[in-house]
Amino acid sequence: MRVASYVAAAASLTVPGVFAATQMLASVDVSQVLGFDAGPDSFYNAPNPPWVAGSSPGWYYGPSPENHPDMWCLHDYMCRLLDYYPNALHCPKPKPTPSPTTTTKTVATTTTTTTTDTVTVTVTPVPSDGYVQIFSNITAAVQADDFMTFGLTETVDDCKAMCDSVPGCTFVNTYHDVNGKGGSTELTCSLFQFCHTAADADNRGGQSQPDGSIDFIINSDGWCKEGNPVTSSAPAPTSTASPSPPTTTAAPTTTAKPTTTSKTSAAPTQTAVPYYSQCGGYGYTGSTKCLSPYKCTFINLFYSQCRP
Ligand SMILES: *[C@@H]1O[C@H](CO)[C@@H](O)[C@H](O)[C@H]1NC(C)=O
Numbered sequence: 001m002r003v004a005s006y007v008a009a010a011a012s013l014t015v016p017g018v019f020a021a022t023q024m025l026a027s028v029d030v031s032q033v034l035g036f037d038a039g040p041d042s043f044y045n046a047p048n049p050p051w052v053a054g055s056s057p058g059w060y061y062g063p064s065p066e067n068h069p070d071m072w073c074l075h076d077y078m079c080r081l082l083d084y085y086p087n088a089l090h091c092p093k094p095k096p097t098p099s100p101t102t103t104t105k106t107v108a109t110t111t112t113t114t115t116t117d118t119v120t121v122t123v124t125p126v127p128s129d130g131y132v133q134i135f136s137n138i139t140a141a142v143q144a145d146d147f148m149t150f151g152l153t154e155t156v157d158d159c160k161a162m163c164d165s166v167p168g169c170t171f172v173n174t175y176h177d178v179n180g181k182g183g184s185t186e187l188t189c190s191l192f193q194f195c196h197t198a199a200d201a202d203n204r205g206g207q208s209q210p211d212g213s214i215d216f217i218i219n220s221d222g223w224c225k226e227g228n229p230v231t232s233s234a235p236a237p238t239s240t241a242s243p244s245p246p247t248t249t250a251a252p253t254t255t256a257k258p259t260t261t262s263k264t265s266a267a268p269t270q271t272a273v274p275y276y277s278q279c280g281g282y283g284y285t286g287s288t289k290c291l292s293p294y295k296c297t298f299i300n301l302f303y304s305q306c307r308p
Helices: 003-013 018-027 031-033 076-082 154-164
Strands: 101-111 117-122 133-136 147-152 173-179 185-190 205-208 214-225 278-280 294-301 305-307
Touching: 076 117, 147 278, 154 173, 154 214, 278 294
Parallel strands: none
Antiparallel strands: 101 117, 133 214, 147 185, 173 185, 173 214, 205 214, 278 305, 294 305
16 A cells, blocks of 8 residues: 555654654645645545545545555554644544543431431433434435535444544535445545535436446435534535536526525524635634625635635
8 A cells, every 4th residue: 555655754754753753744745745635625635526426535434444455544553644734634533431420419317326328320411422413314415515525434423523523524424325436335424514404415326337337325314513504505516627427417406596595493694704704714713604606715724715
């Protein structure tokens, strides 16, 4: 695998001193060391979104990297290496297991001889993974131009963990692309900047595969990080420079767009950000909505800007 030699090179760089090496590595373009662009500019190694014919997943994250010798697999040394690069995709960090809250109540019971009974009450917190399900088990996948990256995972939880490790990601769409993705039986894990409803799920597959089969989408679930507005107003990216997907002819989406008129949930109304002003980035808490027709465009991890 081509990555091995780069890892060896990076490992030798760390010999003089971890601090100096970290500084040096941080100043080096990720792509120069890894051999590919793992940064947001190239959609974390998935420059073509999954609805474009011939696109391939940018990475695999899960328990069986050995099944993916030709893919960029996020595990052990690769995760540690990526940690050196602020702009790279990072592996999910192990979540601290929520320890059950143990309340010890001391109840004094007054009998003839004063005894003290200790009652231990174990309160298990309601498990919330921080995501709300927006749609479930539909036969189409989201197409939207706030696409961030896509990869393969075994489980929805792994996909959510990937989203958690990509700054700005608020929405995951997981689905099975039957016949697609080289016949992989794993979930396609597609990450977005904004939360979408099923109205934006208009990729039903239909791409001719190398073996002559046509792919189709099943088991498509959409999950939004709690507290984010849900929108169905993102325009479908019909004007990509790549070979036109079969969906372009039957595009009733453009006419039927209920442009933000019917929000599905009581989302807080955001004020539109003026042209060429900040609309996103790590630590940014302001509005992510741009004055029409400008789009919130990813510049780097710390700065997104409203651009045409
Ligand atoms: C999902 O939908 C398919 C039909 O598309 C159905 O056969 C299957 O039972 C559904 N799965 C769940 C978990 O609801």
